[in-house]
Amino acid sequence: MKIVHVFRAPVGGLFRHVVDLASGQIERGHEVGILADSTAISAVSERTLADIAPKLALGLERIAIARQPHPSDLAVVWKASRFIRRCGAEIVHGHGAKGGAIARTVVTRPGALRVYTPHGGSLHDAVGNRGHLALEKLLMPLGDVYLFESAYSRDAYLRKVGNPRGGTRVVHNGIAASEFEPVALAGNASDIVFVGELRALKGVDVLLEAVALLRGRGRALTVSLVGDGPDAGSFRAQVTRLGLDDAVHFHGALPTRQALAQGRLVVVPSRAESLPYVVLEAAACKPLIATRVGGIPEIFGKLADELVPPDDAAALAQALARYYENPEHAAVMTRALQARIAQGFSLPTMVGSIMYAYEAALAAKAPRLAQGAAHGQLSTGD
Numbered sequence: 243m244k245i246v247h248v249f250r251a252p253v254g255g256l257f258r259h260v261v262d263l264a265s266g267q268i269e270r271g272h273e274v275g276i277l278a279d280s281t282a283i284s285a286v287s288e289r290t291l292a293d294i295a296p297k298l299a300l301g302l303e304r305i306a307i308a309r310q311p312h313p314s315d316l317a318v319v320w321k322a323s324r325f326i327r328r329c330g331a332e333i334v335h336g337h338g339a340k341g342g343a344i345a346r347t348v349v350t351r352p353g354a355l356r357v358y359t360p361h362g363g364s365l366h367d368a369v370g371n372r373g374h375l376a377l378e379k380l381l382m383p384l385g386d387v388y389l390f391e392s393a394y395s396r397d398a399y400l401r402k403v404g405n406p407r408g409g410t411r412v413v414h415n416g417i418a419a420s421e422f423e424p425v426a427l428a429g430n431a432s433d434i435v436f437v438g439e440l441r442a443l444k445g446v447d448v449l450l451e452a453v454a455l456l457r458g459r460g461r462a463l464t465v466s467l468v469g470d471g472p473d474a475g476s477f478r479a480q481v482t483r484l485g486l487d488d489a490v491h492f493h494g495a496l497p498t499r500q501a502l503a504q505g506r507l508v509v510v511p512s513r514a515e516s517l518p519y520v521v522l523e524a525a526a527c528k529p530l531i532a533t534r535v536g537g538i539p540e541i542f543g544k545l546a547d548e549l550v551p552p553d554d555a556a557a558l559a560q561a562l563a564r565y566y567e568n569p570e571h572a573a574v575m576t577r578a579l580q581a582r583i584a585q586g587f588s589l590p591t592m593v594g595s596i597m598y599a600y601e602a603a604l605a606a607k608a609p610r611l612a613q614g615a616a617h618g619q620l621s622t623g624d
């Protein structure tokens with residue numbers, strides 16, 4: 243197949259998903275291209291794109307794409323249409339709200355399949371708004387395949403937007419076997435590490451409040467915050483306000499394994515998520531505490547009782563204290579979660595399931611195309 247993946251920002255879990263999926267498709271012999279924003283980029287992402295670019299038979303196209311709806315989107319769709327038609331793409335797979343909008347509105351070759359994976363985004367209760375949801379409803383009839391990385395995201399889409407004509411499929415994110423290898427701690431590793439975007443949605447402020455509560459009870463913990471984002475300044479101010487300047491270290495964005503090396507225990511205090519890669523990546527090789535939001539309970543399964551309520555510093559402080567007071571229980575839970583992820587969230591399974599979804603949709607679409615072509619020939623004959 244000839245497959246083009248379309249998305250906006252080459253950062254975060256969405257970017258990792260696209261790179262993993264594209265790499266897996268290339269390994270299976272398919273021709274793949276990528277179309278992404280040319281403005282939102284980090285040094286880490288640039289290296290990742292540079293690594294995969296030589297393998298992209300259909301090329302790497304960079305276009306300036308605004309985060310929010312903007313008049314420039316018309317030019318983006320026109321440029322994207324030129325690239326996709328030049329590639330002869332049979333599959334146009336949009337990721338995220340903006341990538342999905344572009345993938346469903348570009349001009350393609352006849353019979354091309356339009357695929358959309360929302361990746362949470364505007365579907366989250368914490369960030370969704372009427373404008374985004376209205377646009378999703380408008381574009382829904384234009385898609386052929388709707389894939390969701392969690393049942394949580396699928397159910398949110400069905401509830402807020404509607405039921406697409408081609409139905410929906412849940413394909414959980416997956417990680418490679420190599421990611422279960424232990425991570426050696428950095429020389430200055432903290433007790434706790436947070437890895438992700440520094441914004442309120444990720445609950446960094448809740449983690450800082452929990453650490454301050456524990457310090458007040460005589461348990462002094464250190465924290466490494468790995469990442470960057472729009473609320474980094476407010477978190478720095480909060481650290482000072484709580485008297486944690488000596489305990490909290492800001493590292494900026496780092497490659498995942500290097501980021502995980504900055505702490506002994508990974509904490510994911512999010513207020514909203516879909517099926518976050520950081521939970522899979524961290525739990526595969528380290529002890530983890532996470533909140534009960536989005537698709538995280540799907541990762542934990544029967545172990546979901548270990549999850550913490552979101553936006554609750556006292557509950558998170560209690561979970562942290564329990565972890566340090568009962569290390570034997572923590573070790574048992576860590577091993578059990580690793581086994582569950584190894585069994586149900588593998589990278590080959592993710593790639594194979596998405597390819598199967600493409601194939602099933604193409605097979606379902608073929609009779610409609612044949613019928614349309616026959617009707618066209620009959621009309622011409624008349």
